[in-house]
Amino acid sequence: MLxxxxxxxxxxxxxxxxxxxxxxxxxxxxxxxxxxxGLASATISSITADLERARIIEKSEQQATVGRGxxxxxxSQRRNCGYLITVIISxxxxxxxxxxxxxxxxxxxxxxxxxxxxAAFLAAISAGLERAVERxxxxxxxxxxxxVSSKGLARPTEPVLVWSPVFGSQPVDFAAALKDGWQAKVxxxxxxxxxxxxxxxxxxxxxxxxxxxLAALSLGHSIGLGIxxxxxxxxxxxxxxxxxxxxxxxxxxxxxCGARGCVEAYAGxxxxxxxxxEVPVDTIPAKFVPVTEIDKxxxxxxxxxxxxxxxxxxxxxxxxxxxxxLLSLHGHMPVFITGPGTRYQDLLQxxxxxxxxxxxxxxxxxxxxxxxxxxxxxxxxxxHLNLAFSIVDQDIIGSRQSMQAAGE
Amino acid sequence: MLxxxxxxxxxxxxxxxxxxxxxxxxxxxxxxxxxxxGLASATISSITADLERARIIEKSEQQATVGRGxxxxxxSQRRNCGYLITVIISxxxxxxxxxxxxxxxxxxxxxxxxxxxxAAFLAAISAGLERAVERxxxxxxxxxxxxVSSKGLARPTEPVLVWSPVFGSQPVDFAAALKDGWQAKVxxxxxxxxxxxxxxxxxxxxxxxxxxxLAALSLGHSIGLGIxxxxxxxxxxxxxxxxxxxxxxxxxxxxxCGARGCVEAYAGxxxxxxxxxEVPVDTIPAKFVPVTEIDKxxxxxxxxxxxxxxxxxxxxxxxxxxxxxLLSLHGHMPVFITGPGTRYQDLLQxxxxxxxxxxxxxxxxxxxxxxxxxxxxxxxxxxHLNLAFSIVDQDIIGSRQSMQAAGE
DNA sequence: AAGCTTTTTCTCGACAGTCGAGAAATTAGA
DNA sequence: TCTAATTTCTCGACTGTCGAGAAAAAGCTT
Numbered sequence: 001m002l003x004x005x006x007x008x009x010x011x012x013x014x015x016x017x018x019x020x021x022x023x024x025x026x027x028x029x030x031x032x033x034x035x036x037x038g039l040a041s042a043t044i045s046s047i048t049a050d051l052e053r054a055r056i057i058e059k060s061e062q063q064a065t066v067g068r069g070x071x072x073x074x075x076s077q078r079r080n081c082g083y084l085i086t087v088i089i090s091x092x093x094x095x096x097x098x099x100x101x102x103x104x105x106x107x108x109x110x111x112x113x114x115x116x117x118x119a120a121f122l123a124a125i126s127a128g129l130e131r132a133v134e135r136x137x138x139x140x141x142x143x144x145x146x147x148v149s150s151k152g153l154a155r156p157t158e159p160v161l162v163w164s165p166v167f168g169s170q171p172v173d174f175a176a177a178l179k180d181g182w183q184a185k186v187x188x189x190x191x192x193x194x195x196x197x198x199x200x201x202x203x204x205x206x207x208x209x210x211x212x213x214l215a216a217l218s219l220g221h222s223i224g225l226g227i228x229x230x231x232x233x234x235x236x237x238x239x240x241x242x243x244x245x246x247x248x249x250x251x252x253x254x255x256x257c258g259a260r261g262c263v264e265a266y267a268g269x270x271x272x273x274x275x276x277x278e279v280p281v282d283t284i285p286a287k288f289v290p291v292t293e294i295d296k297x298x299x300x301x302x303x304x305x306x307x308x309x310x311x312x313x314x315x316x317x318x319x320x321x322x323x324x325x326l327l328s329l330h331g332h333m334p335v336f337i338t339g340p341g342t343r344y345q346d347l348l349q350x351x352x353x354x355x356x357x358x359x360x361x362x363x364x365x366x367x368x369x370x371x372x373x374x375x376x377x378x379x380x381x382x383x384h385l386n387l388a389f390s391i392v393d394q395d396i397i398g399s400r401q402s403m404q405a406a407g408e
Numbered sequence: 409m410l411x412x413x414x415x416x417x418x419x420x421x422x423x424x425x426x427x428x429x430x431x432x433x434x435x436x437x438x439x440x441x442x443x444x445x446g447l448a449s450a451t452i453s454s455i456t457a458d459l460e461r462a463r464i465i466e467k468s469e470q471q472a473t474v475g476r477g478x479x480x481x482x483x484s485q486r487r488n489c490g491y492l493i494t495v496i497i498s499x500x501x502x503x504x505x506x507x508x509x510x511x512x513x514x515x516x517x518x519x520x521x522x523x524x525x526x527a528a529f530l531a532a533i534s535a536g537l538e539r540a541v542e543r544x545x546x547x548x549x550x551x552x553x554x555x556v557s558s559k560g561l562a563r564p565t566e567p568v569l570v571w572s573p574v575f576g577s578q579p580v581d582f583a584a585a586l587k588d589g590w591q592a593k594v595x596x597x598x599x600x601x602x603x604x605x606x607x608x609x610x611x612x613x614x615x616x617x618x619x620x621x622l623a624a625l626s627l628g629h630s631i632g633l634g635i636x637x638x639x640x641x642x643x644x645x646x647x648x649x650x651x652x653x654x655x656x657x658x659x660x661x662x663x664x665c666g667a668r669g670c671v672e673a674y675a676g677x678x679x680x681x682x683x684x685x686e687v688p689v690d691t692i693p694a695k696f697v698p699v700t701e702i703d704k705x706x707x708x709x710x711x712x713x714x715x716x717x718x719x720x721x722x723x724x725x726x727x728x729x730x731x732x733x734l735l736s737l738h739g740h741m742p743v744f745i746t747g748p749g750t751r752y753q754d755l756l757q758x759x760x761x762x763x764x765x766x767x768x769x770x771x772x773x774x775x776x777x778x779x780x781x782x783x784x785x786x787x788x789x790x791x792h793l794n795l796a797f798s799i800v801d802q803d804i805i806g807s808r809q810s811m812q813a814a815g816e
Numbered sequence: 817a818a819g820c821t822t823t824t825t826c827t828c829g830a831c832a833g834t835c836g837a838g839a840a841a842t843t844a845g846a
Numbered sequence: 847t848c849t850a851a852t853t854t855c856t857c858g859a860c861t862g863t864c865g866a867g868a869a870a871a872a873g874c875t876t
Contacts, residue, residue: 003640004447005422006863006864008864010832013413030854030855031852040834041854042837045855067849068850068851068852069841070842070852070853072852081417170770232411242768243736243737245767246737246767247733248768257768258768259767328649329654329734329737331649358667359653359654359667360571360653360670362664363667414833415834418833439823439824448863448864448865449824449825450864450865451864453827475822476823477823477873479871479872481824497865630827
């Protein structure tokens with residue numbers, strides 16, 4: 001059923017439109033906002049006046065006055081309108097970043113990821129968040145959103161990790177990491193989902209369009225996949241299918257998830273190691289494999305070692321077959337490959353293409369674009385900011401109290 | 409980027425909201441519309457007055473006057489506001505149905521699907537459409553939409569069949585079937601997509617909710633799949649992934665599409681035939697297989713014939729593995745099985761469950777609900793109407809000329 | 817049969833929002 | 847100092863939703 005609409009909702013939507021234009025271009029004048037949003041000048045006046053009264057945006061000091069005419073007044077977000085903490089969880093570290101409402105990074109630090117169960121893990125994150133606000137002398141209450149990312153499967157509605165490489169199917173509820181004194185909302189997203197979102201936003205920014213949909217494939221100890229799709233007149237739709245644990249081969253090699261024959265059990269780092277040393281495929285896979293180990297295998301493969309070459313080729317084929325199934329079920333789209341595994345692209349490529357070549361969609365639509373984008377960490381952070389600010393802006397506008405109270 | 413919003417759009421959206429309430433419940437009074445939409449009574453007055461002036465809805469003759477109080481005035485669509493033709497293409501027949509704006513079926517007839525290429529095929533459809541309007545003495549111009557369905561792959565934006573079992577990858581553009589004198593828009597959708605849409609709408613109607621997403625699997629000569637997902641405050645999102653030609657087994661049996669190892673090449677009727685008679689898997693598959701042939705194999709299987717049993721079991725496994733991949737890439741969801749193949753469900757079930765059981769998603773989320781819904785044709789027709797009317801209503805409201813001109 | 821009750825529909829005024837046009841502001845250049 | 851250029855601001859017209867209460871129209875009561 002459609003939702004009913006009202007004039008107040010119109011104002012809300014146009015307000016977030018103004019804010020998102022400010023996010024995308026940063027520090028805009030009245031006329032520029034009008035151009036970017038398509039709204040009439042008078043409307044911009046009204047909206048910016050509201051937002052200014054509500055102390056969400058402010059007139060910028062530094063007037064970039066160039067040309068004749070009346071000098072332009074630049075608007076930008078009020079920095080201390082609120083804060084945002086991103087928490088990026090990887091296999092060995094947890095990275096915390098504190099960002100102000102204008103999107104500038106104020107502080108960043110990492111902590112080693114300790115041992116222990118989910119309770120200890122959540123306690124560590126709780127402490128990390130406390131440390132983040134204390135270091136910058138910020139009130140807990142002014143943190144609007146905590147955006148967490150991890151590998152694994154997140155519940156779509158709540159910040160609960162349903163499955164992760166480390167804790168398996170033991171659920172981790174990140175909402176529990178915030179104790180009293182915090183008013184922040186907590187969101188959790190798969191890491192590669194954020195990468196896909198960041199790549200899509202980059203396309204929009206540079207080319208102003210391009211393909212309306214793309215996939216991000218992250219290669220490493222585990223295999224991640226994100227899909228991002230532009231929808232006309234709305235926020236992009238991003239999702240993280242369980243690609244790494246999709247079935248690659250019935251009754252195949254044992255996977256870390258406990259199932260058999262997953263894509264990851266052939267294309268993850270530990271799987272490449274297992275294949276290269278001809279360890280039986282039902283061996284319990286190693287928890288952690290140092291990248292240097294895989295580098296050694298890659299070196300041997302590049303020197304002509306058959307078994308090492310085969311390990312990478314089979315990994316590539318598992319990815320290729322998986323991608324062919326992805327294209328079958330989600331439609332044709334370009335694929336961007338990222339993560340530490342990209343350094344073995346030369347060894348994987350042939351297998352990937354072999355796996356892709358057979359299928360109907362590829363025969364119809366041609367080989368999908370395969371682009372390597374090595375710098376995964378900055379994509380993850382970009383994805384955090386894109387998503388988090390779109391939510392924060394929406395929320396801040398949605399809670400109209402702030403706008404009206406401040407107007408008194 | 410978000411789209412800008414305006415007060416006129418608000419009225420548009422609320423108008424289609426009123427129309428869709430009328431679609432769902434049929435013939436409503438002022439207050440009922442208000443309850444169903446959540447709009448204020450005054451707003452309903454204004455909108456219904458507009459729609460009545462524009463000759464889109466009318467006050468119903470038959471006043472179901474029961475109880476005290478002022479008698480209610482029932483509104484319903486004006487029957488001759490416009491017409492809709494659905495064209496359901498199956499392997500041997502083409503069925504045409506003429507429906508008026510209120511949703512009642514006026515005429516229906518079928519024609520055998522002749523031989524020949526795409527040009528002859530389009531000419532036949534063109535003739536069929538002419539016949540439909542002539543039989544009911546309706547003006548071509550008053551047909552608002554022609555909704556076509558077929559098995560195969562449709563281009564998302566235009567009514568072009570990109571791949572079909574009969575014409576292969578030779579594209580068929582149904583827009584070409586309408587010559588001068590027609591103003592109708594033409595839409596084309598995969599048959600099983602419509603089934604999925606109809607099933608979702610049925611759930612909404614009966615349970616007012618249920619799972620927000622489901623898959624429809626159609627078993628027959630070819631394998632079709634549709635996904636329907638409810639989105640909060642919007643039209644449901646329905647899609648038809650290329651499930652039948654997703655890779656089941658690398659270097660596997662030859663498929664009608666020319667590729668190897670597709671799901672269909674193991675689970676389609678011709679594949680079951682091929683397996684039961686131990687014909688080599690690279691044999692060019694039969695174009696048409698009478699259902700009676702499959703019935704015979706099923707009878708033998710039920711009497712204990714090993715080879716026949718295996719044919720069905722392998723078909724089931726191909727479906728099960730395919731579904732496990734579907735759940736991996738689209739998330740956990742219930743599956744509704746339909747089509748002529750449902751009569752062999754007893755023989756397929758074990759294989760399907762075996763194929764599903766292994767995967768990570770199923771281990772996490774449990775075995776998905778598998779429900780058999782035998783009556784595919786009525787689901788297809790329902791799906792046509794749901795989708796077509798939502799488009800027609802949107803269009804009729806969107807073209808404001810009609811509303812203003814009629815208001816003079 | 818007249819009046820009362822009940823229920824629905826309709827109408828009016830208040831309020832919120834967008835937009836176009838033009839006034840006001842402000843600076844660069846003549 | 848005046849003028850042209852450019853941006854911002856303001857005003858009135860228009861469209862839309864909503865709540866409250868009037869008007870309508872039937873059944874029920876006496």
